[in-house]
Amino acid sequence: xxTVLERRAAAxxxxxxxxxxxxxxxxxxxxxxxxDEYLERFADRAEERGINVFFADTAAEAVDYVRRILDRRGxxxxxxxxxxxxxxxxxxxxxxxxxxxVVETDLGEYIVQLARETPSHILMPAMHKSRADVAETFSAVxxxxxxxxxxxxxxxxxxxxxxxxxxxGAGITGANFGVADNGTVVxxxxxxxxxxxxxxxxxxxxxxxxxxxxxxxxELAVLLPLLTGSGTGQxxxxxxxxxxxxxxxxxxxxPEETHVVVVDNGRSAILSTEFRSALHCxxxxxxxxxxxxxxxxxxxxxxxxxGGPIGAVLTPLLAGFARAxxxxxxxxxxxxxxxxxxxxxxxxxxxxxxxxxxxxxxxxRGERLSxxxxxxxxxxxxxxxxxxxLARLLQTPLTLGGRRLRRAPFPLSxxxxxxxxxxxxxxxFRERWRRR
Amino acid sequence: xxxxxxxxxxxxRLAGVDAPPLPDELPATPASxxxxxxxxxxAEELRSIGGMxxxxxxxxxxxxxxxxxxEAEARTAVVAPDLGxxxxxxxxxxxxxxxxxxxxxxxxxxxxxxxxxxxxxxxALAGVGSSGSIVAAAGPSSSxxxxxxxxxxxxVLGTDRLVPGFEELFADLPRYLxxxxxxxxxxxxxxxxxxxxxxxxxxxGPRHVHVLLVDSTRAxxxxxxxxxxxxxxxx
Numbered sequence: 049x050x051t052v053l054e055r056r057a058a059a060x061x062x063x064x065x066x067x068x069x070x071x072x073x074x075x076x077x078x079x080x081x082x083x084d085e086y087l088e089r090f091a092d093r094a095e096e097r098g099i100n101v102f103f104a105d106t107a108a109e110a111v112d113y114v115r116r117i118l119d120r121r122g123x124x125x126x127x128x129x130x131x132x133x134x135x136x137x138x139x140x141x142x143x144x145x146x147x148x149x150v151v152e153t154d155l156g157e158y159i160v161q162l163a164r165e166t167p168s169h170i171l172m173p174a175m176h177k178s179r180a181d182v183a184e185t186f187s188a189v190x191x192x193x194x195x196x197x198x199x200x201x202x203x204x205x206x207x208x209x210x211x212x213x214x215x216x217g218a219g220i221t222g223a224n225f226g227v228a229d230n231g232t233v234v235x236x237x238x239x240x241x242x243x244x245x246x247x248x249x250x251x252x253x254x255x256x257x258x259x260x261x262x263x264x265x266x267e268l269a270v271l272l273p274l275l276t277g278s279g280t281g282q283x284x285x286x287x288x289x290x291x292x293x294x295x296x297x298x299x300x301x302x303p304e305e306t307h308v309v310v311v312d313n314g315r316s317a318i319l320s321t322e323f324r325s326a327l328h329c330x331x332x333x334x335x336x337x338x339x340x341x342x343x344x345x346x347x348x349x350x351x352x353x354x355g356g357p358i359g360a361v362l363t364p365l366l367a368g369f370a371r372a373x374x375x376x377x378x379x380x381x382x383x384x385x386x387x388x389x390x391x392x393x394x395x396x397x398x399x400x401x402x403x404x405x406x407x408x409x410x411x412x413r414g415e416r417l418s419x420x421x422x423x424x425x426x427x428x429x430x431x432x433x434x435x436x437x438l439a440r441l442l443q444t445p446l447t448l449g450g451r452r453l454r455r456a457p458f459p460l461s462x463x464x465x466x467x468x469x470x471x472x473x474x475x476x477f478r479e480r481w482r483r484r
Numbered sequence: 485x486x487x488x489x490x491x492x493x494x495x496x497r498l499a500g501v502d503a504p505p506l507p508d509e510l511p512a513t514p515a516s517x518x519x520x521x522x523x524x525x526x527a528e529e530l531r532s533i534g535g536m537x538x539x540x541x542x543x544x545x546x547x548x549x550x551x552x553x554x555e556a557e558a559r560t561a562v563v564a565p566d567l568g569x570x571x572x573x574x575x576x577x578x579x580x581x582x583x584x585x586x587x588x589x590x591x592x593x594x595x596x597x598x599x600x601x602x603x604x605x606x607x608a609l610a611g612v613g614s615s616g617s618i619v620a621a622a623g624p625s626s627s628x629x630x631x632x633x634x635x636x637x638x639x640v641l642g643t644d645r646l647v648p649g650f651e652e653l654f655a656d657l658p659r660y661l662x663x664x665x666x667x668x669x670x671x672x673x674x675x676x677x678x679x680x681x682x683x684x685x686x687x688x689g690p691r692h693v694h695v696l697l698v699d700s701t702r703a704x705x706x707x708x709x710x711x712x713x714x715x716x717x718x719x
Binding site for chain 1: 486487489490491493494495497498499501502503504505506507510511512513514515516529533565591594595598599614615617622623624627628629632649650651653654655657658661662664665666667668669670671672673674675676677678679680681682684686687688689690
């Protein structure tokens with residue numbers, strides 16, 4: 049993880065990163081604030097190119113749409129590029145339940161899928177696996193024993209997955225950006241699996257969160273270097289594909305039909321709130337790499353699709369406080385995430401605001417009342433002194449003059465059952481100061 | 485229907501939200517041009533990400549193609565139809581290296597050929613000096629698979645097609661995307677670091693990328709500014 053941070057620093061050395069971040073923020077804020085216009089333009093242009101565009105309100109609608117396409121084409125095997133949103137909508141599960149074989153083709157995702165786990169990081173899905181783990185997982189596929197050399201293991205996956213690409217009935221990928229001005233879908237990959245999935249199978253389906261748009265390619269001159277520099281420290285990813293629809297007349301290769309599924313799934317509800325900027329995220333994973341909590345507990349501990357600070361913000365907003373209301377507490381509020389974010393999302397402020405909202409919705413009446421009394425008792429110096437004196441008086445039957453409070457009546461007994469409470473001193477600091 | 489409902493909801497949620505303007509000027513990034521000679525910078529950047537590159541003269545192209553094919557130990561090749569003015573010399577070079585060019589009629593046969601070939605030879609629409617990237621487009625006179633399936637990708641590009649950085653590339657790209665059904669920016673060989681963050685070259689795409697930059701300062705200086713040959717009309 050430290051290597052990634054060093055690479056990030058090296059990638060931007062000598063450039064005005066702050067100016068880049070401010071430009072990135074302005075581009076994302078502008079686009080998301082006018083998302084309705086840009087979505088409409090994107091859909092019009094994409095359809096002119098022969099791309100089928102479907103707007104899905106919910107995860108279920110998105111999954112249904114994909115299933116209908118696959119059923120109509122009689123697809124039994126799907127190759128998939130890395131797509132966080134497909135995890136979010138639970139696509140694999142539904143397709144597999146329908147008897148369709150779904151193969152993840154990003155090396156990290158493939159490892160995780162074979163091990164029957166879920167990704168632990170946005171950009172490095174198998175970062176929790178050692179090379180020995182991978183060798184073991186791959187060996188189980190063919191029965192031959194593989195060495196744990198990463199180059200050998202990679203070559204093995206190339207061989208196995210090439211076959212899948214050539215026989216798949218459909219390829220499904222995510223989308224890093226959708227370009228409103230020309231209706232193309234931008235896919236950023238290093239391995240080439242995104243190109244494979246969008247080129248070899250007769251059908252290509254791109255799943256895109258509705259906020260992923262940019263007005264034109266011009267803005268990508270800043271957003272792409274911000275994305276790859278923050279994510280992996282690269283100047284540019286190996287492949288940046290601009291997918292502009294099916295094979296045209298006379299072309300030698302390419303898909304016969306292509307689809308873009310624009311997914312809401314709770315996002316529009318965020319638009320009118322103070323958390324709108326969470327939708328500015330370009331999924332670089334930098335906030336995960338710097339987060340002291342993420343670095344200790346790993347991505348799986350967050351329970352949702354998106355881990356780390358951005359996940360602790362997004363998951364409660366998308367999945368609801370009942371399911372994910374604890375996540376905003378999975379932070380030390382150190383603000384490292386806010387400092388590193390390439391589009392300047394105030395992540396730690398949002399975590400704090402979410403804690404407030406969760407507490408408002410969740411805290412039992414008794415707890416709310418006691419905190420209100422607590423705050424009333426401390427609000428002015430006079431009151432503080434009064435209540436300190438009162439508490440000192442009231443504690444005598446419990447401390448019996450000792451320095452620790454070992455047993456107390458309910459509800460304090462819940463505390464003292466496990467640990468002692470230091471007794472209040474006989475004089476406050478200010479009293480001692482005055483009598484010095 | 486679902487589209488109107490969807491957009492209406494978004495519109496309603498955004499009612500009263502002010503959009504900050506897009507920045508008038510974009511700041512320089514690591515992918516911006518820096519004033520250095522384009523061919524030199526292109527070569528340096530491509531080498532730094534594991535690619536191979538040579539600057540050759542037009543008469544020297546056949547020899548360079550032959551040398552590259554020998555180095556790739558290629559016995560078979562597919563040649564994309566987007567080599568334009570370079571196609572004759574490329575064919576000559578491949579012949580000299582004893583490489584069999586796989587001919588294919590129709591999409592299925594073409595796909596087979598690309599999958600079998602040791603070497604894929606393509607042209608490119610543009611090259612980016614700041615990142616060592618080339619732009620490959622898909623259209624009636626080009627191919628998506630020739631630069632993707634073979635383990636070795638050889639691209640031929642005139643130096644007049646080089647642009648300094650992303651800003652210039654992304655100003656030109658909308659024009660390319662009107663003429664072509666898709667385009668891809670290729671920067672060096674396919675790579676991964678998914679296993680213990682060890683960098684490995686050659687995952688799904690080519691393991692080796694070799695770019696021959698054809699010096700167009702003398703012979704081809706008149707061509708400057710013209711749309712690339714590959715952008716011909718569809719049949």
